[in-house]
Amino acid sequence: MQKYAHLADDFYANLNLHTEMPLPGSRETILGFFERLQKTYPSMRNFHSREGKDYILESDKDQEQQRWVSMETKRISSGLINPLDLDEAAAQHELVLQLAPYMLSVSPLDCEALDYMLGFDFAYRGNHDALLAEVLSPGPAIENLLALPGAQPLSYQPGIVMALDDTCRRHARLSVETRTNPYQVRKGEFGEDQISVYFCVRQYGSLDASSSYDTTFRQLRSICEELVDRCVVEQILKPIQQAIDAR
Numbered sequence: 001m002q003k004y005a006h007l008a009d010d011f012y013a014n015l016n017l018h019t020e021m022p023l024p025g026s027r028e029t030i031l032g033f034f035e036r037l038q039k040t041y042p043s044m045r046n047f048h049s050r051e052g053k054d055y056i057l058e059s060d061k062d063q064e065q066q067r068w069v070s071m072e073t074k075r076i077s078s079g080l081i082n083p084l085d086l087d088e089a090a091a092q093h094e095l096v097l098q099l100a101p102y103m104l105s106v107s108p109l110d111c112e113a114l115d116y117m118l119g120f121d122f123a124y125r126g127n128h129d130a131l132l133a134e135v136l137s138p139g140p141a142i143e144n145l146l147a148l149p150g151a152q153p154l155s156y157q158p159g160i161v162m163a164l165d166d167t168c169r170r171h172a173r174l175s176v177e178t179r180t181n182p183y184q185v186r187k188g189e190f191g192e193d194q195i196s197v198y199f200c201v202r203q204y205g206s207l208d209a210s211s212s213y214d215t216t217f218r219q220l221r222s223i224c225e226e227l228v229d230r231c232v233v234e235q236i237l238k239p240i241q242q243a244i245d246a247r
Contacts, residue, residue, distance in 0.1 A: 002085050007237045008120035013089035014079040018112040022073050023104055030055055033103045040095060041067055069096060076100060097213035108207035115202035116220040118228055120237055121194040124244050127185055128178035128195050129153035135243045154182055172227060173200045199228050
């Protein structure tokens with residue numbers, strides 16, 4: 001079983017390729033790309049468009065594991081929810097990156113950004129922001145604000161972006177998203193929404209002439225998974241999980 005599966009209610013591994021130029025819009029090109037993906041992953045049998053310009057191919061949403069690939073005007077995305085292992089997700093992402101250059105005419109020169117993201121969703125019926133302020137302590141700089149009589153956090157979504165090289169073209173981003181709103185806090189009535197933790201490594205700019213999309217993806221994947229294991233699992237994911245279980 002996937003090593004992250006026990007850490008959250010849902011876990012997913014996503015790929016995004018942002019292009020400088022618009023992707024091809026002809027019917028034949030779009031359908032040919034998705035049909036090729038479907039040959040490898042027959043469970044992806046649901047094809048639909050959003051507003052006639054964004055397209056998505058996905059498996060059934062009622063399954064615990066769900067595959068999807070989408071194509072927008074200047075972005076190709078691929079995702080696998082609750083993969084059995086990360087190699088399974090990587091194989092899907094690499095296929096997308098191998099098909100894009102010759103089926104969608106996306107050259108390495110056309111790359112605006114390429115990123116790999118690991119996401120974790122925690123279902124929690126309560127004040128998401130208050131829980132995070134407790135678990136992910138902000139430190140003494142703003143502790144006095146949280147200690148004000150009657151005060152309750154309405155937005156506590158810590159995040160950081162770091163450059164991973166001297167050129168600042170490769171970034172790592174950690175972000176947390178809460179879904180509690182002021183009305184829920186005022187009424188004390190909460191739905192079982194998700195707290196989401198995202199960790200993403202992104203490469204900006206055109207790829208080197210000697211590189212390729214799938215090679216660059218493997219580099220981003222290695223960095224992302226190493227940093228999640230070293231800096232996110234014990235420090236963020238497990239404390240959130242333990243705090244929710246204790247309530």
